[in-house]
Structure formats: structure tokens, C-alpha cells
Amino acid sequence: MSDQPPVCDYEGSDYRTRFWENQGREYEDLTERVAINRLMAPTGKTLIDLGAGFGRLADEYDGYDRVVLFDYSRSLLREAQERLGDDPRFVYVAGDWYRMPFVAGLFDTMVQVRTIHHAADVPSLFSQLSRIGRPGGEYILEFANKRNLKAILRWLARRQSWSPFDPEPIEFVELNFDFHPKWMAQELERAGFAPVQILTTSHFRLGVLKRSVPVNLLVNLDSIFQYTGRWFQLTPSVFVRSINPSSGKKANPGTFFACPDCGNPIGLVDRGLLRCHTCQLGWRVENGLYDFKEPVEISSES
Numbered sequence: 001m002s003d004q005p006p007v008c009d010y011e012g013s014d015y016r017t018r019f020w021e022n023q024g025r026e027y028e029d030l031t032e033r034v035a036i037n038r039l040m041a042p043t044g045k046t047l048i049d050l051g052a053g054f055g056r057l058a059d060e061y062d063g064y065d066r067v068v069l070f071d072y073s074r075s076l077l078r079e080a081q082e083r084l085g086d087d088p089r090f091v092y093v094a095g096d097w098y099r100m101p102f103v104a105g106l107f108d109t110m111v112q113v114r115t116i117h118h119a120a121d122v123p124s125l126f127s128q129l130s131r132i133g134r135p136g137g138e139y140i141l142e143f144a145n146k147r148n149l150k151a152i153l154r155w156l157a158r159r160q161s162w163s164p165f166d167p168e169p170i171e172f173v174e175l176n177f178d179f180h181p182k183w184m185a186q187e188l189e190r191a192g193f194a195p196v197q198i199l200t201t202s203h204f205r206l207g208v209l210k211r212s213v214p215v216n217l218l219v220n221l222d223s224i225f226q227y228t229g230r231w232f233q234l235t236p237s238v239f240v241r242s243i244n245p246s247s248g249k250k251a252n253p254g255t256f257f258a259c260p261d262c263g264n265p266i267g268l269v270d271r272g273l274l275r276c277h278t279c280q281l282g283w284r285v286e287n288g289l290y291d292f293k294e295p296v297e298i299s300s301e302s
């Protein structure tokens with residue numbers, strides 16, 4: 001497993017209180033919700049939120065029968081569990097998105113917001129997603145846009161060394177990447193996804209505007225401007241809706257988890273573990289959290 005791409009580890013992080021709660025980001029939060037609701041099918045059977053964190057966006061998924069909140073951080077998933085209570089629609093899964101523990105063709109809808117900037121290996125991530133998405137289903141991706149207006153102005157004024165027009169991702173801080181929209185579209189297509197709709201968000205992410213204009217007005221204006229993403233993308237945040245690859249097949253009814261090593265479906269929880277008898281590995285299930293971060297070795301007779 002040592003050749004796995006590195007992970008930006010949020011275990012024990014105070015992300016919710018440090019970044020969102022009373023931090024003046026109501027505008028960003030609301031505009032993201034507008035975009036998700038415009039792009040996402042309102043109902044479906046299975047949805048996965050990739051890098052769900054503390055479940056900030058979970059209340060947008062009311063129309064889905066089963067919602068997987070997937071994240072590398074157990075502690076953030078525990079916060080999500082506390083916030084969302086006992087709603088049986090939610091399934092909390094800890095794991096690494098480069099080793100997805102689900103059967104092929106499972107998810108009608110996949111949503112990924114504010115997380116792909118931590119992906120050092122986007123092609124590997126997309127190859128996992130192209131496997132677990134239901135053929136013809138959808139993938140709603142938000143990414144940080146390197147070719148945004150502020151970056152262009154800074155580059156023109158020689159206050160920024162990297163070019164916003166260079167298609168390659170820029171790692172501005174370790175494991176934090178901004179992406180060029182064309183590069184992202186190309187990688188999606190390479191993995192078999194078909195990008196069909198683009199919205200831009202956070203047109204007015206300026207301290208002075210956020211302080212002086214009522215948030216609802218700013219969100220309404222942003223909602224109108226979001227549609228300009230179809231023609232050009234100059235905002236720091238871009239949403240793309242893609243159709244999942246049509247190759248592959250739908251998951252067999254009744255199957256859900258799969259061994260992240262061999263890909264075989266794994267079934268019922270047995271003595272607190274989900275077990276893969278092919279690889280002789282098990283994964284803990286504790287207080288409603290399916291934990292695929294580290295396997296437990298099992299012997300054939302245990």
C-alpha cells in the first residue's frame with residue numbers, strides 16, 4: 001500500500017468550527033447549495049458524498065434512499081453522525097478514495113465538493129469513481145479553479161509566479177491544488193465521464209462585498225451569474241456535472257461493500273467485522289461507522 005498517493009489527513013481536525021461556524025462563509029455555503037441543487041438529480045436510490053467531512057451538505061440529499069458519507073477522517077464522520085442523529089438513510093464510511101470499498105456500478109449520484117484540491121492523483125481517483133458509479137448516473141464535482149480572475153490579475157501584475165493559463169495543476173501548499181478547467185474536463189473524459197454542464201460559483205467572494213451587501217442578495221446575484229459558467233470560468237470555484245461512463249454494469253441487487261484489495265463483494269457484518277475471505281482481511285464496524293482505513297488480518301477459521 002506504500003505506493004498509494006498521499007492523503008491530506010483531517011483526523012482530529014477542527015475544520016467545522018475553524019472554517020465554517022461563524023466564520024463569515026454563509027455566502028459560499030449557500031451558493032454551493034444552489035449549484036448542487038441545480039445539477040443533481042433530485043431523487044435516486046444511492047448517493048455518495050466524497051470527502052463529506054462533518055456532513056455539511058447532507059441535508060441536500062433528502063430525495064435519496066441511501067446516502068453514503070465517505071471520508072478519510074473518522075473524527076469528522078463522528079461529528080456528522082452526531083449532527084444527523086439516527087437517520088437510517090445515512091451510511092458512514094471511513095476510507096481512502098484511492099481504494100474505494102464498494103461494488104462496481106453502485107451509485108446513482110456522486111457528489112464531491114471542496115475536496116478534490118487534496119487529490120495528488122486525480123486520474124487514480126477518477127478511475128475509482130468510474131468503477132463505482134452506475135452507468136448513466138452522474139458525478140457532480142466542484143473544484144478550485146486556477147484560472148480565476150484574481151489569479152490572472154496577480155499574474156499580470158507580477159505578484160504571482162505561476163501562470164493561471166498553464167493547464168497543469170498548481171500545488172500552492174502541500175497537498176492543496178488548484179486546477180485548470182480544461183485540464184479537469186480532459187481528465188474526466190479520459191476516465192470515461194461525459195461533462196455536460198458547468199456552473200461557476202463564488203463570483204462575489206470579496207470581503208468588502210460580503211460585509212456590505214446582504215447575504216441573500218449576494219446569493220441571488222451569484223445564482224444568476226452561475227449560468228455564465230457555460231461560456232467562461234473566471235471564479236475561484238467551478239461545478240461540473242458529468243454523466244458516468246456507460247461501460248460496465250449496474251451493481252447486482254443486494255450487493256454494496258467490496259474488498260478494497262481484490263474488489264470481491266463482501267457481505268454481512270460478522271462479529272464486528274466485514275470480512276473478505278479471499279484476502280483474509282476484515283474491516284471494523286463500530287457504532288455505525290464502517291472503517292476501511294486499516295484492515296484486520298483474519299484466519300480462515302475465525
Ligand SMILES: C[S@@+](CC[C@H](N)C(=O)[O-])C[C@H]1O[C@@H](n2cnc3c(N)ncnc32)[C@H](O)[C@@H]1O
Pocket residue numbers: 007008009010011015050051052053054056057070071072073076095096097098112113114115118
Ligand atoms: C475541505 S474538507 C471538505 C468537507 C466537505 N466536502 C465540505 O465541503 O464541507 C476536505 C475533506 O476531504 C477529505 N479527504 C481528503 N483526502 C481524502 C481521501 N484520500 N479519501 C477520503 N477523503 C479525503 C478530508 O478528510 C476532508 O474531510
